[in-house]
Amino acid sequence: MKGTNDPATLLIDDILSMEGSFRRNFVNSLTGFKSVALVGTINAKGEHNLAIFSQIIHVGASPPYLGVLFRPHTVTRNTFENILETGSFTVNHILSGFAQAAHQTSARYTGSEFEATGLTPEFSAHVKAPYVKESTIKMGLELVEVQKINANDTELVIGAIKEVTIPARFVGNDGFIDLEAAGTITCSGLDSYHSTGKLVRLSYAKPGTQPTPL
Amino acid sequence: MKGTNDPATLLIDDILSMEGSFRRNFVNSLTGFKSVALVGTINAKGEHNLAIFSQIIHVGASPPYLGVLFRPHTVTRNTFENILETGSFTVNHILSGFAQAAHQTSARYTGSEFEATGLTPEFSAHVKAPYVKESTIKMGLELVEVQKINANDTELVIGAIKEVTIPARFVGNDGFIDLEAAGTITCSGLDSYHSTGKLVRLSYAKPGTQPTPL
Numbered sequence: 001m002k003g004t005n006d007p008a009t010l011l012i013d014d015i016l017s018m019e020g021s022f023r024r025n026f027v028n029s030l031t032g033f034k035s036v037a038l039v040g041t042i043n044a045k046g047e048h049n050l051a052i053f054s055q056i057i058h059v060g061a062s063p064p065y066l067g068v069l070f071r072p073h074t075v076t077r078n079t080f081e082n083i084l085e086t087g088s089f090t091v092n093h094i095l096s097g098f099a100q101a102a103h104q105t106s107a108r109y110t111g112s113e114f115e116a117t118g119l120t121p122e123f124s125a126h127v128k129a130p131y132v133k134e135s136t137i138k139m140g141l142e143l144v145e146v147q148k149i150n151a152n153d154t155e156l157v158i159g160a161i162k163e164v165t166i167p168a169r170f171v172g173n174d175g176f177i178d179l180e181a182a183g184t185i186t187c188s189g190l191d192s193y194h195s196t197g198k199l200v201r202l203s204y205a206k207p208g209t210q211p212t213p214l
Numbered sequence: 215m216k217g218t219n220d221p222a223t224l225l226i227d228d229i230l231s232m233e234g235s236f237r238r239n240f241v242n243s244l245t246g247f248k249s250v251a252l253v254g255t256i257n258a259k260g261e262h263n264l265a266i267f268s269q270i271i272h273v274g275a276s277p278p279y280l281g282v283l284f285r286p287h288t289v290t291r292n293t294f295e296n297i298l299e300t301g302s303f304t305v306n307h308i309l310s311g312f313a314q315a316a317h318q319t320s321a322r323y324t325g326s327e328f329e330a331t332g333l334t335p336e337f338s339a340h341v342k343a344p345y346v347k348e349s350t351i352k353m354g355l356e357l358v359e360v361q362k363i364n365a366n367d368t369e370l371v372i373g374a375i376k377e378v379t380i381p382a383r384f385v386g387n388d389g390f391i392d393l394e395a396a397g398t399i400t401c402s403g404l405d406s407y408h409s410t411g412k413l414v415r416l417s418y419a420k421p422g423t424q425p426t427p428l
Binding site for chain 2: 010011022023031033034059105150151152154158161165206210211
């Protein structure tokens, strides 16, 4: 599309007629900047798995839940199988210093991605699955529910947050976490990693007044 | 937590005993930087609605689907009701120049948030719901499926992308969209908006080799 006049409007047939990898890059970019994290799991034999995910969504605060979307059964999904097997997983924020190792967990390893990438497994008395030692902010979760999306056989795994490890200095007086100070990165598309810059925090919105910077 | 030694580990009982708004800020921050966009809808009477959402997730590329998570029926959900009524919605990226107006759409207006916030509705022959004229990247979607999360009665709306409007200069030769150049912002927590800075794009990961910058 480069060089053509813009803005361009594409209809569904234009998108479906794109070459496969072009379409994957294009559509994966459309949802904007995404949550990205390393998901740690363990199977019944005690073998570890670590994989990078960008389909992560906040589901609820009280009790605290989050969701991770998994691709259909047609691809190998060690992480998904391990979560079903042990009911446990961890979500570990990614810092720029190990973005490359985090990305490399998406290679099709037969053994542990911890060993293959040099990231360090770390354990807690409260959670079966391994954490990533290098992560600053990390959570241990228990499987609550799996919802299948019938449209394309993806599956949304809902986890209940049971444990959070976070340097206290990043938590504000109102509970807000300064992810930027903590070094958490974001991603776009399938393979692009980004730092962030603070624009503004805004007060709770009410009709008739403008929100003010916090 | 400020001032205490870190890192601190919080167990679920610590989180559940937090004051309500502290917990909302805290847990909403845990999933990292989030996709944030304005969702435009229309009801059967032709009345418009515009609301900011950060629970947006990529669901599939072929065919292209995305999901938006909605809070339970205990709160007013004009956007959700409109989508069920007309089967149509739009997702519009947010630029820093109208982040405050985008945030303000979360106020409990009785009329159209377009009028209240000064954002401009824009129409397409292919999509019933209104777009946001000020947005650089925008999509029109048709309702495909609703999946209820039983754990907390939230509902995941799956939409099929039918139309995409995007300045062609932001689309690379491989389909990757340069969201940063397009000015798309990200958010964290309930009320914090952020620009991004490019770190790196990495090649497809394979065992035995290191990914290289693209």
